[in-house]
Amino acid sequence: MTVPLLSIDGLTKAYPGVVANDHVSLEIQEGEVHALLGENGAGKSTLVKMIYGLVKPDSGQMRLRGRPFAPPEPRAARADGIAMVFQHFSLFDALNVAENIALGMEDPPPMRDLASRIRAVSETYGLPLDPFRTVGDLSAGERQRVEIIRCLLQDPKLLIMDEPTSVLTPQEVRILFETLRKLRDEGTSILYISHKLEEIRALCDHATILRLGKNVGECVPSETTAAEMAEMMVGSALQAPERGRRAFGEIALDVTGLSVASPSAFGTPLRNVHLAVRKGEVLGIGGVAGNGQDELLAVLSGELPAEPDAIRLNGVAVGHLGPTERRRLGLLAAPEERLGHAAAPDMSLTENALLTGSVRENLERNGFIRWDAARAFAQRIIEAFDVRTPGPDNAARSLSGGNLQKFVIGREVLQNPEVLVVNQPTWGVDASAAAAIRQAILDLAAGGAAVVCISQDLDELMEISDTFAALNEGRLSAPRPVEGLTVEEIGLLMGGAHGMEVAHV
Amino acid sequence: MIALEKRPQPSQVWSVATPVIAVLATMVFGGILFAVLGKNPVEAIRTIFWEPLFGEHSFYYRPQLLVKGAPLVLIAIGLSLGFRAGIWNIGAEGQYIMGAIVGAGVGLAFYPMEAWFIFPLMVIAGALGGWVWAMIPAVLKVRFGTNEILVSLMLVYVAEQLLASMSLGLLKNPEGYGFPGSRNLQQYPSAHNADLIEGSGMHWGVVAAMIAVIFAYVLLNRHMRGFHIRLAGEAPRAARFAGVSPPRLILFCMGLSGALAGLAGLFEVSGPSGQISIDFNVGYGFTAIIVAFLGRLHPFGILLAGLLMALTYIGGDIAQSQMGLPAAAIQVFQGMLLFFLLAFDLLTNYRIRIGKAGVA
Numbered sequence: 005m006t007v008p009l010l011s012i013d014g015l016t017k018a019y020p021g022v023v024a025n026d027h028v029s030l031e032i033q034e035g036e037v038h039a040l041l042g043e044n045g046a047g048k049s050t051l052v053k054m055i056y057g058l059v060k061p062d063s064g065q066m067r068l069r070g071r072p073f074a075p076p077e078p079r080a081a082r083a084d085g086i087a088m089v090f091q092h093f094s095l096f097d098a099l100n101v102a103e104n105i106a107l108g109m110e111d112p113p114p115m116r117d118l119a120s121r122i123r124a125v126s127e128t129y130g131l132p133l134d135p136f137r138t139v140g141d142l143s144a145g146e147r148q149r150v151e152i153i154r155c156l157l158q159d160p161k162l163l164i165m166d167e168p169t170s171v172l173t174p175q176e177v178r179i180l181f182e183t184l185r186k187l188r189d190e191g192t193s194i195l196y197i198s199h200k201l202e203e204i205r206a207l208c209d210h211a212t213i214l215r216l217g218k219n220v221g222e223c224v225p226s227e228t229t230a231a232e233m234a235e236m237m238v239g240s241a242l243q244a245p246e247r248g249r250r251a252f253g254e255i256a257l258d259v260t261g262l263s264v265a266s267p268s269a270f271g272t273p274l275r276n277v278h279l280a281v282r283k284g285e286v287l288g289i290g291g292v293a294g295n296g297q298d299e300l301l302a303v304l305s306g307e308l309p310a311e312p313d314a315i316r317l318n319g320v321a322v323g324h325l326g327p328t329e330r331r332r333l334g335l336l337a338a339p340e341e342r343l344g345h346a347a348a349p350d351m352s353l354t355e356n357a358l359l360t361g362s363v364r365e366n367l368e369r370n371g372f373i374r375w376d377a378a379r380a381f382a383q384r385i386i387e388a389f390d391v392r393t394p395g396p397d398n399a400a401r402s403l404s405g406g407n408l409q410k411f412v413i414g415r416e417v418l419q420n421p422e423v424l425v426v427n428q429p430t431w432g433v434d435a436s437a438a439a440a441i442r443q444a445i446l447d448l449a450a451g452g453a454a455v456v457c458i459s460q461d462l463d464e465l466m467e468i469s470d471t472f473a474a475l476n477e478g479r480l481s482a483p484r485p486v487e488g489l490t491v492e493e494i495g496l497l498m499g500g501a502h503g504m505e506v507a508h509v
Numbered sequence: 510m511i512a513l514e515k516r517p518q519p520s521q522v523w524s525v526a527t528p529v530i531a532v533l534a535t536m537v538f539g540g541i542l543f544a545v546l547g548k549n550p551v552e553a554i555r556t557i558f559w560e561p562l563f564g565e566h567s568f569y570y571r572p573q574l575l576v577k578g579a580p581l582v583l584i585a586i587g588l589s590l591g592f593r594a595g596i597w598n599i600g601a602e603g604q605y606i607m608g609a610i611v612g613a614g615v616g617l618a619f620y621p622m623e624a625w626f627i628f629p630l631m632v633i634a635g636a637l638g639g640w641v642w643a644m645i646p647a648v649l650k651v652r653f654g655t656n657e658i659l660v661s662l663m664l665v666y667v668a669e670q671l672l673a674s675m676s677l678g679l680l681k682n683p684e685g686y687g688f689p690g691s692r693n694l695q696q697y698p699s700a701h702n703a704d705l706i707e708g709s710g711m712h713w714g715v716v717a718a719m720i721a722v723i724f725a726y727v728l729l730n731r732h733m734r735g736f737h738i739r740l741a742g743e744a745p746r747a748a749r750f751a752g753v754s755p756p757r758l759i760l761f762c763m764g765l766s767g768a769l770a771g772l773a774g775l776f777e778v779s780g781p782s783g784q785i786s787i788d789f790n791v792g793y794g795f796t797a798i799i800v801a802f803l804g805r806l807h808p809f810g811i812l813l814a815g816l817l818m819a820l821t822y823i824g825g826d827i828a829q830s831q832m833g834l835p836a837a838a839i840q841v842f843q844g845m846l847l848f849f850l851l852a853f854d855l856l857t858n859y860r861i862r863i864g865k866a867g868v869a
Contacts, residue, residue, distance in 0.1 A: 307749050328752030339750060348744035350519065359740065359751045362733065371733050402517040 007070045009034045009193050010055070010162060015064035017050050023217050024050035027064065030212040030219070032162065037184060037194045039204040039225060041237055042214035044405070044432050048197050051214070052164050055195070056088045057081040079110070085161035089151045089168060097140035097270045104139055105154045125156050129183045140270035143477075143499075144171035144294045152183075163187065164195045169203060170460060171293050174495035181207050199237070200463075201230040213237055238435045252470075253283030254318075256454035257304075257335070257423045262314040262323075264303050272296040274303065277480045279473060281423065281454040286445065287483060288469025289458045291498055296478040297458050298340065301427040304456065305337035306330040317423060331363050334422030338412050340431060340458075342405065346412045349401035353393065356400050357382035357415055364419040381418075389414035390440065406437030413441050417448050424448060427458040442468050462494060474498040513859045523856045524805070531849040532817070538849075539842045548832055556832060557824030557842070570827075572710025574819050576781050580605070580773035582718040582815035584797035586725045587766030589806040593729070594741040596762045600646065600661030601770040602794025603668035604639035608771025609778035610668075610675050611638030613785050616700035617680060617692060627699040631775060632713075639771015640764050642668065647763035651756040657763065665794070673787050680785050690786035694779045702780035714776030718815075721769060725808040738762065770794060799847055805854075821846070 008031040017025045025047045032038045042048045053059040057075030066073045075081035095104050102119050106112035119135040126133045131149045169177045205225045213221045213236045221236040262277040274296050281287045302308040306327035315323040317335050339345045347356045358378040362368050367378045382396035389410040430438035449455050459465050473483040476499035540550030561570035584601045591598045612635030619627050646660035680691040694700045705711045729735035741748040800818050804810030825839035
């Protein structure tokens with residue numbers, strides 16, 4: 005066997021209160037796609053940050069082609085041929101593609117040369133991209149291409165990709181995989197980070213599985229079933245949520261011809277959105293990030309005003325009402341961003357319970373706050389949703405992502421909504437918390453509430469929703485029953501491949 | 510290696526302890542400063558902190574504490590509500606002037622009539638004057654998105670010009686032998702904001718400051734409006750999600766802080782100062798910003814900070830006249846107080862770790 009490209013031995017990194025990586029070891033061979041698999045919080049990001057020189061390990065060592073390797077900063081890692089595509093893009097909206105790429109280079113060539121090199125690389129790998137387009141106008145998939153091309157221009161030996169498919173449609177995923185396979189065949193190793201098992205089985209040659217910061221197994225994905233890998237990843241067999249049988253009632257939420265401008269400069273305006281959700285129904289809304297999800301949640305929660313008749317709740321026009329009035333009528337929402345939007349980070353859980361619960365839970369009288377009642381409500385949420393915290397007086401930011409998300413969802417569910425709108429309910433949440441949240445949503449629908457679930461996780465939508473629609477550039481496709489819907493069809497509803505093409509092999 | 514580490518929760522102990530430690534550190538380093546200037550540091554610190562309260566002439570200085578502290582507290586309470594919500598009214602000095610001009614103007618309009626309703630009318634007019642002056646930046650911000658910091662600050666200078674114009678023109682005392690300045694309201698009983706107890710320094714402005722402290726405390730801790738103010742300051746998006754309307758919050762906070770600053774101006778012009786004059790304003794509106802932060806934007810904290818600030822002013826004056834300390838040294842001393850307070854404030858949210866972070 006030849007010397008591996010990168011070997012990692014006993015790498016450990018601790019943060020206050022948590023050991024993110026505990027003696028993690030793995031080997032990446034030349035020209036292989038190596039999967040790093042694990043739940044949210046398993047320590048995948050910390051590990052790749054150490055490889056990329058963003059974080060320094062406390063102990064352990066890395067070897068690159070047999071030589072000791074300890075990059076003090078990303079620049080050193082890049083000089084050694086390591087490139088990384090982050091999950092969250094670091095691009096400037098107001099600059100064009102070539103300018104963005106030049107910004108990340110040590111010694112950028114003249115703009116015209118750079119543009120032609122960008123064109124050449126994008127041709128070769130089937131990633132069409134106009135170097136002179138403004139990044140703010142690009143879709144999420146196209147932005148990812150900018151990041152990938154930025155890496156490819158450095159001619160890397162190891163390309164690290166952190167959850168690259170979370171912003172892509174199924175068709176775009178397939179094209180990305182073609183590109184990655186072509187890169188592998190040319191000798192570039194790829195470290196592919198994901199928690200999506202089917203993707204890993206389709207793409208990767210080898211997989212290392214992390215759980216709670218430790219190595220828990222290795223496998224060859226194509227020879228291992230998804231269930232086996234899931235068990236290694238989670239540590240136990242997960243119980244799939246029970247859907248139960250439910251009958252749909254009358255239409256609870258009726259949106260017709262809804263168009264609103266986005267409040268932010270590079271946001272996506274909603275264009276003529278129609279949807280209807282019946283009592284007991286879960287409508288899943290899929291779509292790639294940045295296609296109007298935030299705007300849809302804001303306009304349904306009441307943060308963005310709309311035409312009165314565009315949104316009707318049980319037949320009453322509510323489009324012009326603010327969040328408080330809509331809550332009074334039974335339309336509740338839980339936004340994607342937990343810290344800073346759904347909850348105030350530095351405030352206690354009691355205060356955060358008051359944040360949306362004041363009206364429906366009678367937590368105020370003549371404008372004066374009933375702190376005892378607010379505290380009791382927070383306590384009820386903590387108990388009913390198994391939120392791990394010492395008590396309701398703790399600050400929201402002291403909770404882990406999964407626990408805070410359970411609190412945020414529980415806060416809305418316990419208010420007995422007529423209609424609940426959630427955006428990314430299990431984003432960045434560990435598997436057991438995610439299962440609990442999905443079950444709570446299904447139970448709520450079983451109790452007769454209408455639910456709109458906006459999510460970028462297609463598996464999640466398939467699991468809990470009865471009908472499916474997709475957002476693409478601010479337009480919502482016609483809702484269709486989930487039963488009988490294929491992944492191919494869903495991909496097309498989400499906008500297909502957004503003008504991508506397969507690599508010219 | 511020394512590293513700062515964010516605490517999972519703000520420390521209760523440190524949030525109470527830091528102001529005390531800051532005052533002590535100011536005494537130590539202020540003492541060093543005075544020693545370098547060739548003065549006895551213990552004597553200087555004693556003169557500043559002890560003399561006004563318990564010294565030989567404290568019968569004169571103690572009422573001064575209330576007279577100087579009341580406007581600071583009254584203005585700072587109003588400002589703190591806006592600061593809590595992330596609304597930065599820097600122009601309290603202008604609103605203070607406008608409250609004084611409008612309030613005094615109403616009083617002088619009735620001269621020489623004597624009636625019980627004149628002083629209450631002046632109080633209302635004073636609050637209105639400050640309110641209107643604060644509504645200018647507020648409405649501009651809501652309508653056109655202008656920056657309230659710049660607009661409110663600029664309006665201070667407009668107000669100062671107006672003050673000069675008033676003391677030289679419209680409100681000039683017709684019996685004042687041509688000197689600038691209005692009639693003295695202290696000699697007009699119906700408009701005079703006299704001490705409630707003779708010689709105590711306790712005038713209506715002190716009462717108003719106490720009421721404002723209690724009002725702000727109840728608002729912030731017991732009322733939804735106060736909760737929304739805090740929410741808007743800590744997490745603006747969460748506040749909108751909770752149903753807070755940013756324009757209404759801006760109008761409320763700016764208006765209230767303007768009205769309180771206007772009241773402070775009115776109580777000053779009808780009481781301790783007595784008349785509208787070119788140099789009527791002495792910077793209470795700006796000092797109140799320091800007082801608001803020194804009191805950590807907490808109503809009772811502001812009450813204590815206002816009194817402490819008044820104490821260093823009075824004590825500083827005594828130290829200047831008795832020990833010959835330069836005025837600049839006193840200002841440095843006051844600056845140190847704010848500096849140490851903000852510096853130690855860090856410990857509420859962070860802890861210091863010395864040595865390399867070990868493996869947990």
